[in-house]
Amino acid sequence: MPEPRTQPSVLLGARVLLPRPALQDLIDALAACGFEVIGPRARDGAIVYDRLRRIEELPAGWTDRQDGGTYGLERRSDAALFGYAVGPHSWKQFLHPPQERLWRARRREDGFAIEPEPAPPSRLAFIGVRACELHAIAIQDRVFMGGAHKDTGYEARRRGAFVVAVNCGTAGGTCFCASMETGPRAEAGFDLALTELIGGTRHDFLMEAGSEAGAALLAGLPTRPAGAADIAAAEAVVARTAASMGRTMDTVGxxxxxxxxxxxxxxxxxxxxxxxxxxxxxxxxxxxxxxxxxxxxxxxxxxxxxxxxxxxxxxxxxxxxxxxxxxxxxxxxxxxxxxxxxxxxxxxxxxxxxxxxxxxxxxxxxxxxxxxxxxxxxxxxxxxxxxxxxxxxx
Ligand code: SF4
Ligand code: SF4
Structure with a gap:
């Protein structure tokens, strides 16, 4: 982890600005802490989640067009890195993998010996987790870790994960998180949350630490204090997204x-x-x-x-x-x-x-x-x- 430039405790809950190029510093800092960094990439005509090493791998300037049974990528008029909604992948595939060996047994002279699966080899850092996805992870936490019988594989992956959330700047054509009160603003369940601020010559991120680990990481990055105008601009991004949901769901009764x-x-x-x-x-x-x-x-x-x-x-x-x-x-x-x-x-x-x-x-x-x-x-x-x-x- 880089040397702290600011006391981490000062940053917990505070808002600071991170310039676009310094997002690479965040990826590097996570890698230096031993995390395998996973983030959004444009591949095979969709935004998918995959291993991320460089900010050049992020889907700069891409957005998605979605409707019932329809998905496609289109060019944006700017170079936003997180200017899409959600794609076919979710973080579920990393925390609750599609296929997982639970145990293996080998024959010995006195019978079979059960060998439980070893702990996951690396800790995962997720970059680009949307508010609805934070709620989805919280739901799966209750399923896999909330009862008397915990899923040990899920628990190990989950407890080791570092989460960088993104407040949505674009609502998809099929999004309705505003109806379900799960977005588009990330409220809890993240280590760091960012809002992308882009326009004119500006391209930076309003950052917020949601945990001690997030504050400690943020303290080593080249941030500067955010002003009232920056915070207002970030609030406007989320408000605009909330007002442009492609779908609504009436949940009353x-x-x-x-x-x-x-x-x-x-x-x-x-x-x-x-x-x-x-x-x-x-x-x-x-x-x-x-x-x-x-x-x-x-x-x-x-x-x-x-x-x-x-x-x-x-x-x-x-x-x-x-x-x-x-x-x-x-x-x-x-x-x-x-x-x-x-x-x-x-x-x-x-x-x-x-x-x-x-x-x-x-x-x-x-x-x-x-x-x-x-x-x-x-x-x-x-x-x-x-x-x-x-x-x-x-
Ligand atoms: S995606 Fe679900 S609702 Fe649609 S056809 Fe398949 S099973 Fe039916
Ligand atoms: S809209 Fe609701 S039911 Fe459909 S995929 Fe998302 S969380 Fe699942």
Whole structure:
């Protein structure tokens, strides 16, 4: 870590300005502390999260255009480094990997010995975490670390992570974090947060430390005090983004609206379009369901158990001795949406949706969770009788 230029305690919660070139100093400082730095990059026609070494690798001057089933990159009129919304990747893939070996067993003379997986080899630093993504990480923290049985792999990765948040300067066409009260301003859950200030000859970042570790890192960077005009400019960026959300979700009474209407005709209508492809659950930053597969080698010397992401949209996911409990697409979509927006609140105390819009953008047929909720709200009397629970109805 670089030598502190300012006392870290002075910086906790204070706002300072970091010039654009000094973002490289931040990346270098994180690397010097032993972090593997992950950040946004433009690749394969999308903004993805990948290993980051140089600020030249950031998606300067790119933005994304999103709508239901539609995503594309376009050039901006400026060289903003964080001038896009969110892409198909989320930080879930690093904290809760798509595939993870849980343990391996080797044959010994006296039987098999189970070898637990070693701790992750490196600590991760995430650059460019949006407010909705901070909320998604907090939701997965509750799932994996909030109960009596903690996921040790997730916990090790999470506790070692350093988070640099970005206050959004651009709302995507499918974003609705303002409705879910999860953005666009990063309020908590970060070590550092930045707001990109660009225009005319200006290009710098208003920085805020959200933890002692963030303040210590910031103290070694070439910052200067922010003035009232800088802080006002950053507030204006977030306010402009909040006012330009591509979607809205009316959350008033939404939980009971969904739980009380398992037989609403809209479930049949959406099922006639849904391909049960599971894309929405793969891109969702809060979906956490998995399955496990066991493997043995042909010589019978080694065995291993591997965990993979799974989805409530697959037939196998609800397979119980002789058949799938949710055999129809209707029952799977209804399970996903009512879990996300209603049962999740019973289970974990918050909605399972943070309004990132990924499930809308990456649905191949453009099914829109905000439109589905609005359709049920628009005609709640239609076949609204409550019949048990939506879990398990084919
Ligand atoms: S349900 Fe859709 S909008 Fe909500 S968090 Fe998941 S992907 Fe984002
Ligand atoms: S809602 Fe869209 S993304 Fe999700 S399973 Fe159906 S078709 Fe696939």
């Amino acid at each position: 939404l939980k009971s609206l969904l739980q009380d209407h398992p037989e609403h005709p809209r479930w049949d209508e959406v099922a006639s379009r849904c391909l049960a492809c599971a894309n929405c659950t793969m891109v969702c930053p809060t979906c956490f369901c998995t399955t496990v597969t066991d493997h043995t080698d042909l010589a019978g010397q080694e065995a291993e158990r591997v965990r993979h992401w799974d989805s409530c949209f697959t037939a196998d996911f609800s397979y119980i001795h002789g058949g799938s409990v949710r055999s129809s697409t209707k029952s799977r979509y209804r399970q996903w949406m009512t879990h996300k927006l209603a049962h999740w609140i019973d289970q974990f105390g918050t909605s399972g949706c943070v309004g990132c819009g990924r499930c809308i953008t990456w649905c191949p047929v453009g099914i829109d969770i905000t439109a589905e909720a609005a359709a049920i709200r628009a005609d709640p009397a239609a076949h609204g009788t409550k019949r048990g629970t939506s879990h398990g109805n084919p």
